[in-house]
Structures are given as structure tokens and as C-alpha cells.
Amino acid sequence: AAMASCGWARAVRGLxxxxxxxxxxxxxxxGVPIAGSVEAVRRIKASGLKLQLCTNETQAxxxxxxxxxxxxxxxxxxxxxxxxxxxxxRLLRERGLRPHLLVHDDLVPEFAxxxxxxxxxxxxxxxxxxxxxxxxNKAFRLLIGMEKPVLISLGKGRYYKETDGLKLDxxxxxxxxxxxxxVQAEVVGKPAKRFFESAxxxxxxxPEQAIMIGDDIMNxxxxxxxxxxxxxxxxxxxxxxSDENHPEVKPDAYVNNLAEAVDIILQQL
Amino acid sequence: AAMASCGWARAVRGLxxxxxxxxxxxxxxxGVPIAGSVEAVRRIKASGLKLQLCTNETQAxxxxxxxxxxxxxxxxxxxxxxxxxxxxxRLLRERGLRPHLLVHDDLVPEFAxxxxxxxxxxxxxxxxxxxxxxxxNKAFRLLIGMEKPVLISLGKGRYYKETDGLKLDxxxxxxxxxxxxxVQAEVVGKPAKRFFESAxxxxxxxPEQAIMIGDDIMNxxxxxxxxxxxxxxxxxxxxxxSDENHPEVKPDAYVNNLAEAVDIILQQL
Numbered sequence: 001a002a003m004a005s006c007g008w009a010r011a012v013r014g015l016x017x018x019x020x021x022x023x024x025x026x027x028x029x030x031g032v033p034i035a036g037s038v039e040a041v042r043r044i045k046a047s048g049l050k051l052q053l054c055t056n057e058t059q060a061x062x063x064x065x066x067x068x069x070x071x072x073x074x075x076x077x078x079x080x081x082x083x084x085x086x087x088x089x090r091l092l093r094e095r096g097l098r099p100h101l102l103v104h105d106d107l108v109p110e111f112a113x114x115x116x117x118x119x120x121x122x123x124x125x126x127x128x129x130x131x132x133x134x135x136x137n138k139a140f141r142l143l144i145g146m147e148k149p150v151l152i153s154l155g156k157g158r159y160y161k162e163t164d165g166l167k168l169d170x171x172x173x174x175x176x177x178x179x180x181x182x183v184q185a186e187v188v189g190k191p192a193k194r195f196f197e198s199a200x201x202x203x204x205x206x207p208e209q210a211i212m213i214g215d216d217i218m219n220x221x222x223x224x225x226x227x228x229x230x231x232x233x234x235x236x237x238x239x240x241x242s243d244e245n246h247p248e249v250k251p252d253a254y255v256n257n258l259a260e261a262v263d264i265i266l267q268q269l
Numbered sequence: 270a271a272m273a274s275c276g277w278a279r280a281v282r283g284l285x286x287x288x289x290x291x292x293x294x295x296x297x298x299x300g301v302p303i304a305g306s307v308e309a310v311r312r313i314k315a316s317g318l319k320l321q322l323c324t325n326e327t328q329a330x331x332x333x334x335x336x337x338x339x340x341x342x343x344x345x346x347x348x349x350x351x352x353x354x355x356x357x358x359r360l361l362r363e364r365g366l367r368p369h370l371l372v373h374d375d376l377v378p379e380f381a382x383x384x385x386x387x388x389x390x391x392x393x394x395x396x397x398x399x400x401x402x403x404x405x406n407k408a409f410r411l412l413i414g415m416e417k418p419v420l421i422s423l424g425k426g427r428y429y430k431e432t433d434g435l436k437l438d439x440x441x442x443x444x445x446x447x448x449x450x451x452v453q454a455e456v457v458g459k460p461a462k463r464f465f466e467s468a469x470x471x472x473x474x475x476p477e478q479a480i481m482i483g484d485d486i487m488n489x490x491x492x493x494x495x496x497x498x499x500x501x502x503x504x505x506x507x508x509x510x511s512d513e514n515h516p517e518v519k520p521d522a523y524v525n526n527l528a529e530a531v532d533i534i535l536q537q538l
Contacts, residue, residue: 131402141435158449166410168449175448176441180427
């Protein structure tokens with residue numbers, strides 16, 4: 001059935017891969033690779049297809065994120081990762097913005113080169129334990145005190161799953177600050193079009209020759225399709241059967257996992 | 270000018286008063302009365318007009334709230350206060366709901382008689398210091414685990430001012446949980462129509478013979494007018510001059526403070 005409808009696999013020259021839920025399942029000990037994914041990444045590279053990871057991960061610098069992936073067996077380098085924090089730094093520089101950061105401690109080094117004195121915007125990431133009442137009030141007071149509040153959010157996920165249970169993601173806190181300040185956040189990361197475009201630029205492939213593979217029907221599949229890419233949804237990670245009846249977004253195909261996607265794509269080359 | 274347009278003061282038999290920003294300004298030491306307000310409450314009672322306080326206060330039981338007001342000099346009894354927690358308890362009983370509470374410690378006694386085992390809803394108040402990452406995740410997990418999540422929010426304020434600065438109010442956290450769970454909260458408290466109706470029932474006066482006096486253009490003025498009451502906005506508390514250009518809500522009159530409102534109303538009797 002998958003083979004019968006794989007027009008999406010023709011003319012492909014590069015793949016964008018989501019990470020959590022596609023390459024590995026996150027967890028207390030750094031997570032575990034999803035079966036077949038380490039080998040699938042190796043096969044993509046051996047085939048000559050270009051590869052870029054496109055993640056909304058904001059709990060670590062890209063360097064540490066890549067270190068974790070390599071420890072799990074993935075042959076990935078830092079330049080092969082598109083993540084929200086570096087994209088946010090580009091945006092801050094372009095617009096002369098000086099951020100107050102409400103992010104995870106481990107992400108702070110990504111902003112080392114950015115002027116953070118006398119903030120004129122707030123950058124919100126998945127701050128996890130840093131989402132304290134005091135820190136939220138502080139970010140709020142800075143925003144509401146600005147003549148024109150600027151809130152930049154690294155993603156807008158609702159929640160995610162860790163081994164000790166579900167956690168509110170950055171999008172929930174973004175909504176709290178949006179409401180309190182009557183402002184609309186600018187989202188850096190998936191599903192923002194500009195974020196996919198910078199991932200494609202790093203991939204060096206136009207959208208019509210690229211395929212996005214992800215587990216998130218809205219942020220991965222919907223976002224990539226908005227950019228003119230084809231997009232597959234894997235049935236791993238946060239995939240739920242109800243996604244297949246989504247009222248707005250329909251993937252170009254479903255695959256059981258990354259390994260199956262790679263099987264089908266490589267057969268078409 | 271105020272006298273020329275005081276048709277709103279005719280036929281009045283009872284007053285609903287907001288508390289914070291009308292009777293007193295809240296602060297570290299329990300707050301300070303707004304000039305003339307203690308005497309204004311006394312004059313209302315001496316006039317034979319009925320009086321009910323209609324507040325979204327959820328950081329204390331009504332008993333403690335009244336104790337604080339009496340210490341500030343206000344002649345108020347518990348039965349003269351309509352507050353969200355008792356209204357929420359009525360709703361919980363009517364619908365057989367067993368709440369998980371994310372509220373201020375000092376509010377918990379209001380729910381003493383309510384069955385809280387095996388929760389099938391979440392009640393959210395202005396939890397202040399209890400708005401921790403852990404407590405928010407816990408409330409979220411309970412909600413998302415329900416077949417049909419029920420979120421009851423004691424008010425939906427954006428923020429409020431204390432002597433040490435602005436604080437996010439319950440509405441911001443309500444929005445975070447609404448987004449994460451894709452659910453709409455049921456708001457108990459102003460501006461909910463049902464809440465004003467129960468305040469009017471306790472006042473014993475129909476809406477067309479009652480006047481609401483508050484500092485909040487949306488929650489006090491807009492909410493009361495939706496119930497068929499007339500409503501005045503005082504220029505104290507959270508009043509801002511820009512309120513006078515509000516695109517949706519127009520008070521029946523502006524008054525400088527409660528004392529002036531009472532002056533005008535009593536002259537009409």
C-alpha cells in the first residue's frame with residue numbers, strides 16, 4: 001500500500017528529519033534510539049541524499065544536543081542541526097533586539113554573543129524548572145513595561161512526554177504571556193515558515209526536492225507542507241491514531257517509522 | 270457635568286461594589302483604604318440602600334477577607350461578600366464534580382466540605398507562590414488524562430499590581446492550561462453573568478434597580494452591563510485614562526472615586 005502511493009519519493013535530493021520521536025525517544029537517561037533509526041541515518045548518508053535535522057529542541061546547545069545523539073549512535077555533526085536558538089540569534093541581530101532570556105540553563109550559551117543589557121524583548125524557550133512563578137512574573141513585567149512588547153518564542157508546542165510523565169511545553173507559557181500582555185508572540189522554530197526555509201537553505205535543496213519526516217502532525221507535517229515540501233508522518237513518538245483524521249493536515253504518506261521511510265525512498269532513487 | 274448625566278442614579282435600590290481598587294489598594298501590609306471609601310460605605314448603609322461586595326478575590330477565605338476589610342475600617346460582614354470560591358463550591362456540588370485544587374493555600378478551607386478524592390476536574394485560582402512548574406504540570410496531567418477535561422477558573426484577570434510590582438493573575442495560567450489541553454475553561458467570578466446574578470440574588474434587588482461600581486472596565490463594568498445593570502467606573506485602582514476610549518464597553522458614568530459615586534447617588538434618592 002505504501003509503495004502504491006509513493007509519488008512523494010520521486011525527485012528527492014534531501015531529507016529534513018525531526019529528532020525526538022523520529023530518531024529517539026527522550027527519557028531520563030538521555031533517551032533510547034527508535035529501532036532502525038541509527039542504521040537509517042547511516043543509509044541516508046551512504047545514498048548521497050542530503051540530510052538535515054530540523055528540531056525544536058531548546059533544552060541544550062546544539063553542541064550538547066549533538067553529543068547526546070552521537071552517544072546514542074547517530075552519525076551527526078553540529079552543522080547538520082537546525083534549531084531555534086541559532087535562528088533566534090540571527091533574528092535578534094537583524095533587528096537590534098536585546099533579549100531577556102527565559103530559557104533552560106543549558107541553552108544560555110547559545111546567546112553568549114548577544115547583547116542582553118537593558119532588554120527590549122523577551123525570548124522564551126522550554127525553560128523547564130526555570131518556569132518559576134518569580135521568573136514568569138519577571139518576564140511579564142519586562143514585557144508589559146515595553147512601549148511595544150516583543151515576545152519571541154522558541155516553538156509553540158503544547159506538551160511533551162518524558163519518562164516521568166507529561167510536561168507543559170513552551171507554547172503553554174507563551175499563551176500565558178500573550179494573554180497577560182495582549183501581544184502575539186513571534187514563533188521561531190517549527191512550524192514557522194522562515195524556520196523551515198533556513199533548514200532548507202542549510203540543506204541546500206529547494207522545497208520541491210526535499211521531504212520532511214516527523215511525528216508531529218501540525219509542527220512537522222503541516223509546517224513543511226506550507227513551505228512547499230512533501231512531508232511524511234511516522235507512527236512513532238507523539239503520533240496518535242487520531243492524527244490520521246486531522247481536519248486540516250494530511251501527510252503525503254504515513255510510514256511506520258524512519259527505517260520504513262528510508263526503505264521506500266531509497267528504492268525510488 | 271456628572272450631575273447632568275446621572276439618569277443612571279434614579280430608581281436605585283442596591284449597590285454592588287468591587288473591592289480592590291474601589292475600597293482599598295492592596296499592598297504588602299494588607300493595603301490602604303482609598304480616601305473617602307470607609308465613610309462612603311457607612312453612608313450607603315445609613316441611607317437604606319442595599320450593599321453587596323462583588324469580588325474576584327481568591328487569595329483568602331471570605332472570613333479572612335472580611336477580617337482584613339474590617340481592620341481597614343470597613344463595616345462589612347461575611348454575608349455581604351460574593352466571591353468566586355463559594356460560587357465554585359455550588360457549581361461543583363450541582364454537577365457532582367470532585368476538584369483538584371490549584372489555588373492559594375489560604376483559599377483551601379473554602380473547599381473543606383467538597384469531596385476531592387479521585388478528581389474529575391481542576392479548579393484554578395490565583396495560586397500565587399503555588400504556581401510552580403511542578404504544580405502546573407500536575408494540574409495539566411490530571412486534565413489531559415480526563416476523558417472530557419473540565420477546567421474551572423476563579424476569574425480570568427490578566428494581572429494585578431502589588432506594592433512589589435505587577436503579578437500574573439489567574440487568567441494567564443488559565444490560558445496556558447486551555448492551550449495545552451485544547452479545552453475552554455469555565456470562569457466562575459466576574460465577568461461571568463451567573464456570578465453577577467448570584468450577587469444580585471444576595472443583594473435582593475433586580476438588575477435594573479442595582480448599580481455596579483468598579484475599577485475594571487471589562488470585568489466590572491462590561492460584565493454588570495451584560496446582566497442588565499448600570500455600571501460606573503471609578504478613576505481609582507487599575508483604572509487607566511485609555512479605558513475611556515474602550516472599543517466595546519462604555520460605563521454609564523465615570524466618577525473620580527467611590528465617595529463621589531455615593532455623593533451623586535444619595536442626592537438622587
